[in-house]
Amino acid sequence: MSAGKSSAAIRYTALRLAIFVGCxxxxAGLVQVGAVPKGLGDANFAWVILLALVISAPLSFVLLRKQREAMSQQISTKVDKAKSRLEANRSQEDGAA
Incomplete structure (x- = not known):
């Protein structure tokens, strides 16, 4: 996989991670100031991570639409090229037989 072909996937992943870290x-800040409940018992850290995941997922879905479409287009192009190579190989095998 060349650097140019994986750039959309790397960019999308980095942006998703950045949104999650921001959330x-x-x-964590809202929990510290008391605006959000601290969780149940000793589950504070797990609560913060779970809440951040729940918030970041729809944000990523909406905010990263353009990057997701670019990544999807790259994957689709790669699949189409692989299919055409496979078909070319099959036709060469049929011609040799």
């Missing part, structure tokens, strides 16, 4: 920091 994690925001939720």
């Amino acid at each position: 994690l920091v925001a939720v």
